[in-house]
Amino acid sequence: xxxxxxxxxxxxxxxxxxxxxxxxxxxxxxxxxxxxxxxxxxxxxxxxxxxxxxxxxxxxxxxxxxxxxxxxxxxxxxxxxxxxxxxxxxxxxxxxxxxxxxxxxxxxxxxxxxxxxxxxxxxxxxxxxxxxxxxxxxxxxxxxxxxxxxxxxxxxxxxxxxxxxxxxxxxxxxxxxxxx
Amino acid sequence: xxxxxxxxxxxxxxxxxxxxxxxxxxxxxxxxxxxxxxxxxxxxxxxxxxxxxxxxxxxxxxxxxxxxxxxxxxxxxxxxxxxxxxxxxxxxxxxxxxxxxxxxxxxxxxxxxxxxxxxxxxxxxxxxxxxxxxxxxxxxxxxxxxxxxxxxxxxxxxxxxxxxxxxxxxxxxxxxxxxxxxxxxxxxxxxxxxxxxxxxxxxxxxxxxxxxxxxxxxxxxxxxxxxxxxxxxxxxxxxxxxxxxxxxxxxxxxxxxxxxxxxxxxxxxxxxxxxxxxxxxxxxxxxxxxxxxxxxxxxx
Numbered sequence: 104x105x106x107x108x109x110x111x112x113x114x115x116x117x118x119x120x121x122x123x124x125x126x127x128x129x130x131x132x133x134x135x136x137x138x139x140x141x142x143x144x145x146x147x148x149x150x151x152x153x154x155x156x157x158x159x160x161x162x163x164x165x166x167x168x169x170x171x172x173x174x175x176x177x178x179x180x181x182x183x184x185x186x187x188x189x190x191x192x193x194x195x196x197x198x199x200x201x202x203x204x205x206x207x208x209x210x211x212x213x214x215x216x217x218x219x220x221x222x223x224x225x226x227x228x229x230x231x232x233x234x235x236x237x238x239x240x241x242x243x244x245x246x247x248x249x250x251x252x253x254x255x256x257x258x259x260x261x262x263x264x265x266x267x268x269x270x271x272x273x274x275x276x277x278x279x280x281x282x283x
Numbered sequence: 284x285x286x287x288x289x290x291x292x293x294x295x296x297x298x299x300x301x302x303x304x305x306x307x308x309x310x311x312x313x314x315x316x317x318x319x320x321x322x323x324x325x326x327x328x329x330x331x332x333x334x335x336x337x338x339x340x341x342x343x344x345x346x347x348x349x350x351x352x353x354x355x356x357x358x359x360x361x362x363x364x365x366x367x368x369x370x371x372x373x374x375x376x377x378x379x380x381x382x383x384x385x386x387x388x389x390x391x392x393x394x395x396x397x398x399x400x401x402x403x404x405x406x407x408x409x410x411x412x413x414x415x416x417x418x419x420x421x422x423x424x425x426x427x428x429x430x431x432x433x434x435x436x437x438x439x440x441x442x443x444x445x446x447x448x449x450x451x452x453x454x455x456x457x458x459x460x461x462x463x464x465x466x467x468x469x470x471x472x473x474x475x476x477x478x479x480x481x482x483x484x485x486x487x488x489x490x491x492x493x494x495x496x497x498x499x500x501x502x503x504x505x506x507x508x509x510x511x512x513x514x515x516x517x518x519x520x521x522x523x524x525x526x527x528x529x530x531x532x533x534x535x536x537x538x539x540x541x542x543x544x545x546x547x548x549x550x551x552x553x554x555x556x557x558x559x560x561x562x563x564x565x566x567x568x569x570x571x572x573x574x575x576x577x578x579x580x581x582x583x
Contacts, residue, residue, distance in 0.1 A: 145313075146303075148300070167304055168301045168304060168305075169297055169300070169301060169364075169365075169367065169368060170365075170459050172365065172367060175367055178370075181341070181370040182366055182367045182370055183367050183370050183371050184297075184365075184367045184368070184371070186300075186304075187296055187297050187300035187301060187304075187371070188296060188300070188371060189293075189296060189300070189313075191315065192296065192315070192317055235366065235367075238366075253366070254366055256365055256366060256457065256458035256459075257364070257365025257366050257367045257368065257458055257459060258365075
């Protein structure tokens with residue numbers, strides 16, 4: 104069994120060996136399909152890495168404790184709360200944020216559906232909602248309303264009352280079935 | 284290893300990162316376990332189900348083998364935190380965090396899981412720890428310094444017995460809520476004409492410093508007929524086994540009141556999961572109740 108130790112103690116000179124002791128660590132991953140390779144502090148959260156280092160501010164910071172879902176991104180296609188994930192945990196993996204949804208100037212069908220239904224009010228929870236919807240619809244093109252509600256159970260919205268968000272995911276499913 | 288001060292083993296991170304954010308975790312060093320191949324995966328082998336320590340709650344909840352042979356654990360795993368937390372959080376992380384209210388703890392106790400631990404750097408020296416000996420107190424396990432959970436083995440019941448399991452979580456919300464009280468039961472029925480209880484196991488969480496089994500109630504149940512009256516009496520007898528506290532989620536009195544009902548329902552649902560038909564009820568479907576239906580009841 105090999106373990107890869109990451110030391111968080113501040114040192115005067117960072118260790119040169121990637122993935123071991125030192126205050127910075129070398130990571131390589133893909134973000135929205137683009138290869139990213141860089142040195143980061145080992146205790147940097149994935150959320151801060153995306154927002155501060157890459158400037159991808161579509162991912163929001165809400166509670167900071169994994170309870171509200173505003174910071175949701177997909178890692179290898181699975182929704183995670185990036186505020187309670189270290190960036191080093193995403194090393195070698197495929198990270199997908201809300202900025203990756205629209206392609207070639209065209210909104211993703213899930214985004215279109217949120218606009219058409221009026222599922223966005225203040226918009227702070229929307230990126231997380233969109234990505235959890237994407238995880239669901241990529242695996243299950245024809246979800247029941249109950250399955251949609253269960254999928255969004257980790258995402259808080261303080262404006263809409265959720266009904267239109269669930270409507271939007273339902274509409275997105277129909278749009279995506281037509282497209283595929 | 285010994286050169287690293289205040290190290291923490293880091294898997295899903297969903298508990299440690301919250302404590303780190305609140306400044307409660309003097310994080311000297313972390314040891315990232317996520318890349319350890321030997322600790323991944325779910326394997327069905329002869330007579331047991333081997334769950335890798337790093338198996339996520341989502342993977343366990345979705346695994347057909349777990350759903351079929353360890354329904355209580357599949358249900359508990361599907362009710363941890365939120366979908367995002369279940370994609371990150373791991374079985375061993377939930378166990379080693381050792382919350383008295385941990386959702387996966389009570390099914391593991393009821394299913395009599397075996398914890399396989401190894402010393403880091405000396406993986407050949409494995410220790411097999413019965414789950415009943417694993418939890419020592421809030422946040423405390425029997426693991427020694429340098430020891431890490433590698434996998435969890437769940438013994439599968441022989442197919443000749445009618446067996447079933449159940450899990451119920453009572454919480455203030457449906458998602459992202461720590462249990463006010465939770466529990467799991469496992470039951471083995473004997474005899475086809477007038478089935479009686481060959482063996483029953485009951486585990487409750489958030490009613491004592493660790494998740495606990497209720498041996499006094501289990502002994503009382505052995506050999507008794509499968510009736511709702513017996514299960515209701517088992518619920519009343521459970522109160523002598525528990526020692527709940529007042530906290531922000533509920534009072535001790537409330538926990539005592541619901542513990543009796545919880546035990547009665549756990550046993551009833553475990554019996555239904557073992558395909559037992561209660562005489563005073565019309566069968567819900569041919570062959571009585573499907574596991575899916577019993578699980579539907581369980582989540583209410």
